[in-house]
Amino acid sequence: GLECDGSSDLCCRQQFYIDFRLIGWNDWIIAPSGYFGNYCEGDCPPYMAGVPGSASSFHTAVVNQYRMRGKSPVSMNSCCIPTKLSTMSMLYFDDEYNIVKRDVPNMIVDECGCA
């Protein structure tokens, strides 16, 4: 997927990092020290929605190719969404001062694409 660097309006991943110390959450979150709150933004013109790599999945790329090349091409309404997510492990205090270590799947957006 593309990284947002301001060079185009196409669907890309915008990095957004939060330092827990800066927002005063470092008293209850032991680790990690921050969170990658990345998100997806940008346009999905038809020619992108049908391209493997920028489409959200190979299946979507194939379907969009059919749409574009079919007898009566339809205008596509495609959306920029996360296509690859990863897990985040967190270590934090709960209200009872227990230390909780939790693996939270699908917590960090790694890549974005057109659905």
Added chain:
Amino acid sequence: EAPRGACASCAAARSEDAESGRVDGDLLEAVKRHILTRLQLRERPNITHPVPKAAMVTALRKLHAGKLREDGRVEIPDLDGHPMSNEVLEESSEIISFAEKDDLVTSKSSLFFLISSEGNQNLRVIQATLWLYFKLLPSPTEERGKRKVTTKVYYQEPGLGSKWNLVEKRVELRRSGWHTFTLTEAVRLVFEKGGDRRQNLDVRCDGCEAEGVVPVLLNLNDDSHRPFLVVRARQADAKHRIRKR
């Protein structure tokens, strides 16, 4: 060309350009809310007094090969904020609970754990282990053999006045150190009951006095040997999740 506003992220992106200052603030609040939601917390925990670092580091060191960084924060190998690959499909948790005492618990051999928490409601207990530190007193006679004691951990089932069950273990010691006791059944009963999950324990030690062995229960001056309970759990509804093939 997808019409503008055709999908939530497209519309948000545009408005963000126009007012990036305020929207960043909104975005920050949205991300905070997202983290709390994923941890099943309504709001951030209120930490009024930090857990003694000695107890915390000891427990974490036992749980993982954690290292203490210069700035005093604990570094856990896969918790330094870098994304992990997504092979973890089910949410798993480990809860470390430190032994407490209050005026309900008067005897020296009793202690309790408060395992309940807003974020741990629908967890299914996989394993629960009690860690106790045994201190060896200098032996009056010079023999170097093992000291053998029998430790009995009584745990009360949930509810006032309910019955007590026993976990017994023969412990052999050459030096002072930590020993573990499996309390999975006890903690599972507490979790299944719901409500406030308080686990009362009573620890007895046959032969300890004669052998010069002291189980450290709650000693305010010795936080690094404070008993702690490690509960490994999974999200209770994980069973019903459809696995990707």
